[in-house]
Amino acid sequence: xxxxxxxxxxxxxxxxxxxxxxxxxxxxxxxxxxxxxxxxxxxxxxxxxxxxxxxxxxxxxxxxxxxxxxxxxxxxxxxxxxxxxxxxxxxxxxxxxxxxxxxxxxxxxxxxxxxxxxxxxxxxxxxxxxxxxxxxxxxxxxxxxxxxxxxxxxxxxxxxxxx
Numbered sequence: 001x002x003x004x005x006x007x008x009x010x011x012x013x014x015x016x017x018x019x020x021x022x023x024x025x026x027x028x029x030x031x032x033x034x035x036x037x038x039x040x041x042x043x044x045x046x047x048x049x050x051x052x053x054x055x056x057x058x059x060x061x062x063x064x065x066x067x068x069x070x071x072x073x074x075x076x077x078x079x080x081x082x083x084x085x086x087x088x089x090x091x092x093x094x095x096x097x098x099x100x101x102x103x104x105x106x107x108x109x110x111x112x113x114x115x116x117x118x119x120x121x122x123x124x125x126x127x128x129x130x131x132x133x134x135x136x137x138x139x140x141x142x143x144x145x146x147x148x149x150x151x152x153x154x155x156x157x158x159x160x161x162x163x
Contacts (some may be wrong), residue, residue, distance in 0.1 A: 011039050014032050014036030018034075034057050034154065038054060038057075053161070071143035075136050076132055076136040079135035081132045084122030085133070086115075091118075096109065111137070112133045
């Protein structure tokens with residue numbers, strides 16, 4: 001009984017960490033949600049959550065990873081980002097994660113500021129640099145929406161199965 005409760009608590013902590021990770025790029029959001037569900041499925045010998053459900057969730061997790069790694073770059077590249085803008089965005093993201101002067105908003109704003117700054121350093125004009133920065137931001141926000149949709153569906157399915 002205590003073991004069951006402990007496993008459920010661990011699974012839900014992983015799932016909650018995953019939801020936080022969707023908003024904070026330093027944490028693997030959907031993979032943590034998947035891990036929480038996988039641990040529960042493994043613990044119950046796949047009797048409550050089937051292997052086919054786990055395989056479906058694994059596919060969705062892989063899709064979310066692909067979206068995470070490509071969305072911002074696609075948004076930036078579509079609008080003509082250079083290596084300066086991409087590096088600026090990455091540096092901005094790190095600054096937003098480490099210093100977070102405005103909390104979660106920093107994780108969104110600093111990559112935008114970094115991308116614009118990088119493009120300005122690379123010789124682009126302010127208007128073009130701003131467009132590229134906004135394209136990166138839109139790509140990032142689309143990734144968050146897709147990840148939240150995937151994680152939300154996985155969590156709702158998980159809760160529906162175990163309750």
